Amino acid sequence: MSRLDQTDGAPAAPGEGSGMWTRQGPYLLDWASFGALLGEIAEQVRVDDFRPDAVLAVARGGLTAAGYLCCALDVPVMHTIRVRRTRGDERYAAKQRPVIDTDGPLRVGPGDRVLVVDDIVGTGATAEAVREHLRSAGVADDGVRLAAVVRNHQSQYLPDYCPAVIDDWIVFPWEAGWQDTADCRPFAAQGPS
Helix, strand or coil, X not given: CCCECCCCCCECCCCCCCCCCCCCCCEECCHHHHHHHHHHHHHHHHHCCCCCCEEEEXXXXXXXXXXXXXXXCCCXXXXXXEEEEECCCCCCCCEXXXXXXXXXXXXXXXXXXXXXXXXXXXXXXXXHHHHHHHHHCXXXXXXXXXXXXEEECCCCCCCCECCEEECCCEECHHHCCCCCCCCCEECCCECCC
């Protein structure tokens, strides 16, 4: 039995909180806005004086952002971790428990500072799974920071660095080439809350 989305009565997908999406139409994030948000993250990391030894990209969505931040913050090492959470790439895709898929052990350990980068925090389940994976590699909790380009307005998980909050699905710039975007709204976000 699925819960109902408080906003429009549509069933919430497994793994989603009630009211997670307003379903008024997805946002389309363009490259310029994406770059500006990444610039904000880089500045927040600098102001915080967090100097990561490695950037950990959460594939697939965090790959582009992680590459940018690796360069902008002059971090010498970037690793990738794949976390499967949705059952497909369609909008409002049903969620599943996060499944971590790696090619082997991460080359980070005790004493390392790691900046984990993802495109979006929905419920925080992916972030928690990655944090647990890093703990098992010996990385201390205080050596891990999470950056996300956006987070869902209903998320109880607050990333360390996240310049935008959204209330509906978002189409990222690299997705615009293979998705129909005619029904998308221009990207608009409120600041972190």
